[in-house]
Amino acid sequence: MARTKQYKEEDVIQKAMNLFWRNGFEATSVRMLEKEMGINQFSIYSSFGNKHGVFVESIKAYKSELNSIRNILKNSNNGLVGIKQFFYDFLEFTKENEEGKGCLVCNTVSELGNKAEPDLMVELMKFTEELKSLFINNLKQDKNRSQEIVEKEANYLTTSMLGLSLGSRIQNETELEDYIEMIFNPSLRV
């Protein structure tokens, strides 16, 4: 028969993901991927088709990387407290290995916007929707909330996560802590 692969695709995607996370899609070249993934361009293209294919798989890997903190939220049954914890967990998550990377999905939305390829767009949207539904679950755990207000609060929390992602890239710890604390213990009212 024939020769066997000298790498596991999940291993090299993990490395590709970290590169995309640091640099974004456009600013990451196939030559850079080659070095970081530790395999030749031929192998990259035979395994993933093209650069876009590597990226889509990286996004999927990112989402399962996020599963650890996602599951903490999913398994919590303490309503808002669990959501607040998720905000702090997420902030820690963005700082692992290297600071100022933010969230890969949010970064991608910002970089490509509505110009993302359909299959990629699906992955990005699923991310936001899943987040929102997790928020809704936990919001419902605190009784005496109407369906209507839960929906509004979930929309608010989802967009707030986008702010946290972008904020984590340029703001200091105090500013970010003030941000999270103010979300869950607000003092503003018009």
Place this chain on the structure above:
Amino acid sequence: MARTKQYKEEDVIQKAMNLFWRNGFEATSVRMLEKEMGINQFSIYSSFGNKHGVFVESIKAYKSELNSIRNILKNSNNGLVGIKQFFYDFLEFTKENEEGKGCLVCNTVSELGNKAEPDLMVELMKFTEELKSLFINNLKQDKNRSQEIVEKEANYLTTSMLGLSLGSRIQNETELEDYIEMIFNPSLRV
């Protein structure tokens, strides 16, 4: 003597800014700038040095474009009400000419992060700081707020603006309105 310029630099920068706003820095090529600005590459380079120079001037132009709604906030003396109005004004601003562009400064922060050239970074940071100081001014207009809480609230509002910018690129009107309303009329509390 010699020939005179056939274009005003402020005019062509305005057009460059719109292109950068739609596409981001990397995804905007000098050939695209050439067409959009209506002048030859030679003129671009003799007027602005290089692509980066065009971009820095575009960021400055963007900031003065934002002056109209910035001044509404600056001249307001109704505290939080003025800040809330600014959030809505900003949302309208991001939709002018074309939807889903977000805020050029926020987009740039997301694209380049801490890899931005120093002179560009200065412009980006000035933007955030100025925003924060405007918020502080208005927060102080509502009496019985301590200096300490004003600082926290300003940090919160600044990061919230980042969320609004990114949100404006992917979320619908309802989600965005829920977001703003919840900021200024919060129902969450842990």
Place this chain on the structure above:
DNA sequence: TATTAATCTAAGCGTTTGCTTAGATAAGCA
């Protein structure tokens, strides 16, 4: 051990990138 076929290396494909330059053009002063 010889055969087979997938995986490897490395060179190279055509395009596009940011930027430069030689020569044509034209505007103001003598």
Place this chain on the structure above:
DNA sequence: TGCTTATCTAAGCAAACGCTTAGATTAATA
């Protein structure tokens, strides 16, 4: 009107881009 000189056009530079391909290598089967 003729000279001067900055601005224009358009061609072209090296480097980097995403991607392909020919040929060497290697592991599993017969």
